[in-house]
Amino acid sequence: MAHPMFVKHQDLLGSAVHAIESRGCWSPYSDDLADYGENAVEAGRKAFFEAYPDAQFYLDQPGVVGRGGGEASPYGAALNISYPKCSADALIAAAKTAMPAWAKAGPDVRAGVCAEILERLNRRSIELAFATMHTTGQSFAAAFPEAGAGAQGRGLEAVAYAWREMKHVPYRATWEQERGARAPLKLEKRYAVMPRGVALAFSCAETPTSSSYPGIFASLATGNAVIVKPHPEAILPLAITVALMRQTLKEAGFDPDLVSLLVDTAAAPVAREVALKPDVRIIDYAGDAEFGEWLEQNVHDVLLFTEKPGVSCVVVDGAADYVGMLDNIALSLTANAGQRRGAPQVVFVSRQGVRASTHMAHAATIPAERFGPDLARAIGRRLEDAAAACELLGAIRSPATQARLDALAEAGEVMRAAEPIAHPQWPEAVVRAPLLLQVPVDAGDLWMEESGCPAAFIVETATTAQSLALAERAMREKGSLMFSVYSDNENIVQLAEEASLRTGTPLAVGLVGDFVAGRTAAFSDYRASGANPAARGCLTDGGFVAGRFFVVQSYRNA
């Protein structure tokens, strides 16, 4: 008899597979607060602050050796949450015990259980948004779609890829070879999908759920057990996730130790030790470059996907809508400023100026020296209202980020200062406008290194061709998740497309309106590509899921 969770979600899974192949606008998870009920936000806020501050988060995991935690809210809310700290060896042993029954359940049951988990996570989107806000510094307005529907969509997308890939493998076949007058040769064959092994999923401090759900769900759907290792500054969103997953797995008839949470602290990190355990066969990592590169050099015979910082470039050549362009770049620079992977960091503009051809009686060329001040004013327009500005910018998570921001202000010509903005609800929150600096083209030590703070660089070049060449070099050498180009010249757009293809960087052409460069939608956008140093994989394609399982066959004479 089919598992009830598969029966319940079978149509959804079919739609999800259709969506990954047609890639239009589709998601079963709404990012419209109105769909979550009246007063949902207030009720959620109240529930959040009743449940978590000073709580001992409950997880019935094996091998508990103590408690840890110590997250601090960038908004100044008192958290003081502790989590069970478990021995990695105990979690691995429990994961291995849990896997055989999960493997045996087959692709349909696993996909159905994963879909049920995601539906339940979706119902807790507001709680997850508050948990994300108070660990990452994202505003509630940013965290709600990102940590909720956005992350859930990426999770279901991974399940759809995994399910389709596994369903390509038949359960059985009869092999029969005619041999003329002699009896045909005949074999009965069976094919089993087997998990690769224990998976380790590292989440990052900026977007803990959306950075880790693809790997977590891709591994789980393909039969593996998953140990989730959150960044020590953003544990809660993953703790809520893991607790819900364990509960759902249990209700579905499986061992909850298929998913567990491994908590450590910055002072006593366990990541390297765990990554080298021989039973760990899959690692998904999102985080800083240093540990990502260490993983790339040190783990062997492990399926490894890393996502690390890169340099996102904007090339400004000309625009059909100059003001629309400025407004859009300003939006991309201010949306969750500097704490969002793929946010623009460097804007190239040529000394020959910016051709602006529409919304004017005649085509005009804006002088290059006007571009910086124009962009600064466009940023200013986005930040006129302090409350709205805080929702757009979010709060700065760590003092190190502030320090970097202040140090950078000395490093170039300030087009717009990173002025502090008082948060109307959270007086302790550090909210800063993005710093806009003009730096010379040869200051690659500045603009070619991810700043890790809300700062963007304007770099003046000799020609747009040079802008494209510099962008291509940065994307190839440093990696990049996003490349944006504005031009009314199709030859320039074509050159940009070729640079995008050569470096494997997703390209946005002439973006205006409410689209934030670098923000991606599950089921439609391939986030990253795997082809440049910013990411070793693509969210999501066949390559992200296919290596997570093996096919093992048996046969006998028929």
Next chain:
Amino acid sequence: MAHPMFVKHQDLLGSAVHAIESRGCWSPYSDDLADYGENAVEAGRKAFFEAYPDAQFYLDQPGVVGRGGGEASPYGAALNISYPKCSADALIAAAKTAMPAWAKAGPDVRAGVCAEILERLNRRSIELAFATMHTTGQSFAAAFPEAGAGAQGRGLEAVAYAWREMKHVPYRATWEQERGARAPLKLEKRYAVMPRGVALAFSCAETPTSSSYPGIFASLATGNAVIVKPHPEAILPLAITVALMRQTLKEAGFDPDLVSLLVDTAAAPVAREVALKPDVRIIDYAGDAEFGEWLEQNVHDVLLFTEKPGVSCVVVDGAADYVGMLDNIALSLTANAGQRRGAPQVVFVSRQGVRASTHMAHAATIPAERFGPDLARAIGRRLEDAAAACELLGAIRSPATQARLDALAEAGEVMRAAEPIAHPQWPEAVVRAPLLLQVPVDAGDLWMEESGCPAAFIVETATTAQSLALAERAMREKGSLMFSVYSDNENIVQLAEEASLRTGTPLAVGLVGDFVAGRTAAFSDYRASGANPAARGCLTDGGFVAGRFFVVQSYRNA
């Protein structure tokens, strides 16, 4: 306009995709000599000996720095063929120049050109069989299906997987989000399949074409250029292949440098140096364990598939057909003896004897001590006729293999000696019967290391449960491509199935008749699984092809 080679092969590709999903008995390439025309073998032999001995093999590759070669026929035929030796840097540079147009041509054109190449290779199967025979030592009877239709089927199978995987990515999509009263948000998106980079394909000395075609065609079909690095003792089959591929690519309108041959010698190997070149992004390797392990430890951020020696185990518990079982094991031990990957190496039989239940009036238990002599006699029956024995066994390629065989004869109780057999046509050929040795269960240093010569070990255990445990340990630690079990007890079969699944070793249950254990059929058998040390990938599944390309997207406001 569609490319003529795609038009020609579109139906074939559709059938191939159907075949990889249904996995019955299917191949467009016949392994029946009768289908190749009357006198095809004699004509092929004549043509082979006219064309190749003392030839300077012509390849119009860049960067020629000299000539090399020096293969010796295990049958004593005079070869003395030389090949152009090219600078690896020149081949890589030419490959990179050739790739953009090939990438741009798209999945359909590339799949069509690959199918045309395979059709043309198929027409030269007899020539490829002679080239394989006189480099590897396989008999003509063995080489014809293996190096011809078998390898070609594996090539087309890889093309089918690659084509299906790439076709899952749409060319474009419109993303449109309704926003109530406001105008909908709308983006036009495009998705491009881009190659990973230059691929390096290492072929082995035993089965040069079938071990390398999957990787070569998977890489080429996904848009990559391929440098083929043959084992220095078996160059000719790949030289013929590469020359034909280059000619076909040229006719199809592409740069022949998409495929090139990199020749070296055992005295001056280039493999390590080439494998570490930063432009090499994919490596497929089949060969000895030493270099395979070196690759696994030393290449980073390269898609790496290795196939190395493993230990193939047979567990004998009971048999419905005792004589049929003996005959089948004898066939597997004598077919291209000891030079075929996946050939059985160790046969476990328990002290409790072998239940034999059919072809007898009543069930009987054959005492364990009778099993070795019975199997020795079954081998003898296969070798009664010297000419047929030579076709079955093939010739031993290297003096080192002979030396290993002679040394092993001192290492255990000889059940059947590796007697030399005079070849009726080739007096210089070294043909040896397989050595059958009984060794103690604690002589794991013998039976758990691939012998690399035509030798098999009988190991007597206390119980079949111990046999299964020992086999599982060998498969897990040493890797294995094949596991064979004979039992009339379904509980034992189930235990064997579980060991097969746990270790990722393909399982044959109760094989009798003309099936050779470890020999696999394209489109039906998943060769290896990727789950144990004998192979890092499976021939062929989605995971074998999906990482060979990236998806890069672009979008603009609609």
